[in-house]
Amino acid sequence: MTALWPFDASIESLWLALYLASFALHAVFVSYVAAGTGYTLIAALRGAPDPIAERTRDWLPFMLGAGITAGVGPLLFIQLLYQRRFYTGNLLLGPRWGAVVPALILGFYALYLAKASSRWRRFALGVGLACFAFVAWSWTEIHLVMMDDAAWRAMYGAGTRMYLSLDVVPRLAIWLGAMLALYAMVAAWSAASGERRRLAVLALVGLVASAATAAIQAGTRGALDPAHGWTYVLMLAAAAATVGWAWILRRPDGPGLALATGATTAALLAGAVVREAPRLAMIERGRASASESGGLVVFFVTLAVGVAAITWVIRTVRGAAAT
Amino acid sequence: MSPIDSTIPYYPVNDFGPLMKGLVIGGVGILHVFLAQFAIGGGMLLWYFERRAQRGDRDARTFVDGYFKVLVLISFVVGALTGVAMWFTTIQVGARTIGLMIDEFHWLWATEWIWFAVEIVAGYAFYRYGPRLADRARLRLLALYAVASWLSLFWINGILSWQLTPGDWLEGGGIWAGFFNASFWPSLVFRTAVATTLAALAGCILINTMDLPRERRAALLRRAARFAAPIAVMPVLALWFLAVLPEDSRSWLLGGSMPMTMFVGVAAGASFLIGAYVVVGLIVQRLYINGATATLLLGLAFGATAAGEFVREGARKPYTVRGVLYSTSIRPTEVAALRAGGATANDPYPLKATYPSEQLTRGAKVERALCDACHTMRGANALVELTRTWTDDQLRLNLAKLQRTKGFMPPFAGNAEDVEALVQLLRWEHRERAAGFAPTSAPEHLAQIARWLDEAGTGPAGATR
Numbered sequence: 001m002t003a004l005w006p007f008d009a010s011i012e013s014l015w016l017a018l019y020l021a022s023f024a025l026h027a028v029f030v031s032y033v034a035a036g037t038g039y040t041l042i043a044a045l046r047g048a049p050d051p052i053a054e055r056t057r058d059w060l061p062f063m064l065g066a067g068i069t070a071g072v073g074p075l076l077f078i079q080l081l082y083q084r085r086f087y088t089g090n091l092l093l094g095p096r097w098g099a100v101v102p103a104l105i106l107g108f109y110a111l112y113l114a115k116a117s118s119r120w121r122r123f124a125l126g127v128g129l130a131c132f133a134f135v136a137w138s139w140t141e142i143h144l145v146m147m148d149d150a151a152w153r154a155m156y157g158a159g160t161r162m163y164l165s166l167d168v169v170p171r172l173a174i175w176l177g178a179m180l181a182l183y184a185m186v187a188a189w190s191a192a193s194g195e196r197r198r199l200a201v202l203a204l205v206g207l208v209a210s211a212a213t214a215a216i217q218a219g220t221r222g223a224l225d226p227a228h229g230w231t232y233v234l235m236l237a238a239a240a241a242t243v244g245w246a247w248i249l250r251r252p253d254g255p256g257l258a259l260a261t262g263a264t265t266a267a268l269l270a271g272a273v274v275r276e277a278p279r280l281a282m283i284e285r286g287r288a289s290a291s292e293s294g295g296l297v298v299f300f301v302t303l304a305v306g307v308a309a310i311t312w313v314i315r316t317v318r319g320a321a322a323t
Numbered sequence: 324m325s326p327i328d329s330t331i332p333y334y335p336v337n338d339f340g341p342l343m344k345g346l347v348i349g350g351v352g353i354l355h356v357f358l359a360q361f362a363i364g365g366g367m368l369l370w371y372f373e374r375r376a377q378r379g380d381r382d383a384r385t386f387v388d389g390y391f392k393v394l395v396l397i398s399f400v401v402g403a404l405t406g407v408a409m410w411f412t413t414i415q416v417g418a419r420t421i422g423l424m425i426d427e428f429h430w431l432w433a434t435e436w437i438w439f440a441v442e443i444v445a446g447y448a449f450y451r452y453g454p455r456l457a458d459r460a461r462l463r464l465l466a467l468y469a470v471a472s473w474l475s476l477f478w479i480n481g482i483l484s485w486q487l488t489p490g491d492w493l494e495g496g497g498i499w500a501g502f503f504n505a506s507f508w509p510s511l512v513f514r515t516a517v518a519t520t521l522a523a524l525a526g527c528i529l530i531n532t533m534d535l536p537r538e539r540r541a542a543l544l545r546r547a548a549r550f551a552a553p554i555a556v557m558p559v560l561a562l563w564f565l566a567v568l569p570e571d572s573r574s575w576l577l578g579g580s581m582p583m584t585m586f587v588g589v590a591a592g593a594s595f596l597i598g599a600y601v602v603v604g605l606i607v608q609r610l611y612i613n614g615a616t617a618t619l620l621l622g623l624a625f626g627a628t629a630a631g632e633f634v635r636e637g638a639r640k641p642y643t644v645r646g647v648l649y650s651t652s653i654r655p656t657e658v659a660a661l662r663a664g665g666a667t668a669n670d671p672y673p674l675k676a677t678y679p680s681e682q683l684t685r686g687a688k689v690e691r692a693l694c695d696a697c698h699t700m701r702g703a704n705a706l707v708e709l710t711r712t713w714t715d716d717q718l719r720l721n722l723a724k725l726q727r728t729k730g731f732m733p734p735f736a737g738n739a740e741d742v743e744a745l746v747q748l749l750r751w752e753h754r755e756r757a758a759g760f761a762p763t764s765a766p767e768h769l770a771q772i773a774r775w776l777d778e779a780g781t782g783p784a785g786a787t788r
Contacts, residue, residue, distance in 0.1 A: 015429075018433075062447050062451065065399055065400075065403065065443055065447060066443070066444075066447075068403055068404065068407065069403065069439060069440050069443045070440070071407075072406075072407070072436045072439065072440075073433070073436060075407070075410065076425065076429060076432055076433055076436065077429075079421075079422065079425045079429075080425060080426070080429055083422050083425070083426075084326075084327055084332055084334075085327065087334055087414050087418040087421075087422065088326065088327075088334060088335060090411060090414045090415065090418075091334050091335040091336070091337055091414065091415065091418065092335055094337045094415070095337075097411070098408070098411050098412070098415070100411075101404055101405075101407055101408040101411065104404050104407075105400060105401060105404050108400045108404070109400065112396065149325045149326060149327050150325070152326055152335070152671075152672075153326070153671060153672060153673060156335040156672050156673065156675075157672070157673040157674075157675060159675050287426055289423065289426040289427055290425070290426035290427075290429065293426060293427055293428065293429060293430060293498060294430065294497060294498035294499070295428070295429075295430030295431045295434065295498055296430050298430060298431065298434055299430040299431070299433045299434045299437075302434045302437045302438070303437055305437075306437035306438065306440060306441050309441045309444075309445075309467060309471070310440070310441060310444050312467075313441075313444050313445055313448045313464065313467070314444075314448075316448070316456070316460050316463070316464065317448045317451070317452040317456070320452040320455040320456050320460075321452060
């Protein structure tokens with residue numbers, strides 16, 4: 001039974017849904033970090049006062065912590081969905097892939113340094129941005145390695161730790177554009193009217209860059225994968241987000257931000273499904289040890305308790321934040 | 324055939340040079356465990372000091388805010404990221420093991436993730452807004468942080484202890500039989516005691532950096548030292564842990580394997596020294612502990628943690644999951660088929676180096692498939708050194724009857740030709756890869772090896788439980 005492609009009544013479908021949801025959440029945080037670090041670096045290089053950059057710099061370490069924590073979810077579920085492929089990709093890229101961990105540690109401390117020291121700010125933000133760019137590139141790379149099992153033997157035999165495919169570039173470019181839009185979406189909620197206009201420009205640049213790269217890629221391939229209609233949902237949501245951001249340019253305090261946020265979130269979720277579509281046939285089904293495992297009820301009860309606890313924390317500190 | 328299609332998963336094997344894989348994962352794991360336990364104990368310690376602060380102890384408040392900064396800067400960054408590193412490293416060392424753990428316990432692992440997320444959110448909220456919050460909110464936030472971090476330990480502890488003592492899970496007892504296994508409770512109580520001790524010692528270091536008169540620092544130190552008191556019951560907890568171990572594992576820790584016994588001694592000795600100082604010096608005699616001494620004790624605690632983790636990992640041999648998966652990433656049920664078809668017949672990955680003969684090439688593939696998880700050729704735990712003085716027939720016998728040669732080795736999961744190929748590879752390595760190396764194998768050697776393999780059987784030397 002297929003209720004809403006690619007979801008059905010199988011356990012793999014539940015893993016997929018949780019994978020996509022946690023991946024989307026992770027993407028929001030890491031987009032804020034990657035694009036926000038870039039924005040604050042440019043602001044620091046310009047030297048002019050910039051309230052958006054100041055607020056972003058203040059939030060960056062927390063956002064990175066939240067991004068890494070949220071990233072554990074997709075990291076868990078990807079091991080259920082594509083276990084052999086993910087492990088093989090890890091092993092083929094080897095220590096080069098493992099370098100994402102020290103890169104993140106270095107980037108983390110760089111963000112703290114940028115927050116604490118105006119003297120070292122530019123240097124620290126530059127280091128942070130380089131670290132996050134490396135991590136983004138590495139994830140893009142492993143995504144493609146996982147799918148290219150025909151290349152595994154040769155790659156291993158040659159001892160190659162890099163997957164030098166041209167596909168990495170447009171994929172990364174689409175993500176970088178989306179990251180700008182996601183960063184703008186989060187940052188705009190705490191921004192003043194004039195600041196929102198600047199963020200709207202940033203988001204529009206990101207959306208146009210993503211869309212143009214995707215269009216060029218589809219044109220080069222000569223085909224557009226509709227992904228059972230999800231691609232059209234993505235296009236529609238991206239168009240609505242564009243309208244929302246354009247509306248903010250004209251009326252920063254109007255309903256444009258709500259529209260842009262809703263549409264960008266919808267585009268993110270639809271984009272996650274579209275991104276997944278080419279490898280859905282690779283999902284490793286039928287591992288009895290995984291599909292018959294217990295503990296599902298405990299997880300969902302804990303999820304409810306955890307969401308309630310986090311909501312309580314946010315409500316508790318909201319008053320303090322206002323002061 | 325694509326590597327993805329084989330019945331038994333074959334993964335590309337990475338070489339870490341002179342480092343054996345256990346050292347790689349051990350290095351990351353020990354650091355992660357140390358920092359994670361520090362964070363867990365830190366939550367409890369901070370809640371206690373916050374409670375004191377709200378009853379009028381102003382220095383306690385200063386301590387709480389200072390300690391939390393350290394906690395966030397060290398544990399939330401390096402602690403959290405070494406957790407991610409543990410997954411990546413485990414994949415490098417034993418992809419099939421981590422895959423099995425994920426398969427069996429993914430919902431509980433996801434449960435642990437939820438608590439970890441709550442811990443991080445509560446922690447950051449306190450770090451960022453704590454000074455601006457009302458007393459009641461501060462205390463509740465710290466309580467949530469402490470409970471969430473301990474529950475994170477609770478869930479991960481069940482998964483890790485299952486590897487050593489899966490118990491009734493092996494007979495189809497289900498996930499809860501595996502989770503609440505024999506070593507679950509001793510391990511959980513032991514780790515909780517370690518966590519509070521580490522937090523207390525780190526607290527003592529921090530208190531010594533506070534700009535306060537000595538007597539006020541001493542008062543804070545005495546309070547913090549109470550949290551290290553659980554280390555006094557470590558000997559009882561260690562005995563409890565030993566009592567629930569499978570008999571063969573226990574025998575290695577208690578003299579059957581001298582390296583393991585020595586690590587038990589290091590862990591016990593370091594814990595005893597810390598415990599004696601804490602109980603006699605700090606709690607009974609109310610001595611003042613300066614920053615240098617506290618740092619030394621924390622260093623000793625790191626040593627004890629490292630030795631303890633080594634013991635826990637080593638006690639599982641020859642398995643990574645007792646009764647289910649050998650350290651070679653081969654299931655006991657697969658050994659018979661590999662004896663018939665050969666260890667590397669379906670291995671899709673080529674060798675990176677070239678060898679002068681087909682037999683040596685096969686030997687290198689066998690070494691990669693069956694030895695590389697725990698040994699190197701010439702580095703740590705080197706095969707060349709372990710076998711240097713063995714005669715050729717001794718090599719053949721010891722490899723064919725591997726689980727009888729050493730009880731913590733798995734059975735040889737290959738056929739007679741594989742044994743002989745590995746023997747010739749080791750002879751070649753013993754002769755420093757001599758150019759004119761001549762293999763000495765003969766049909767009668769293969770026949771003898773086959774008999775030895777049959778005599779040894781395909782099962783492990785010890786019990787499966």
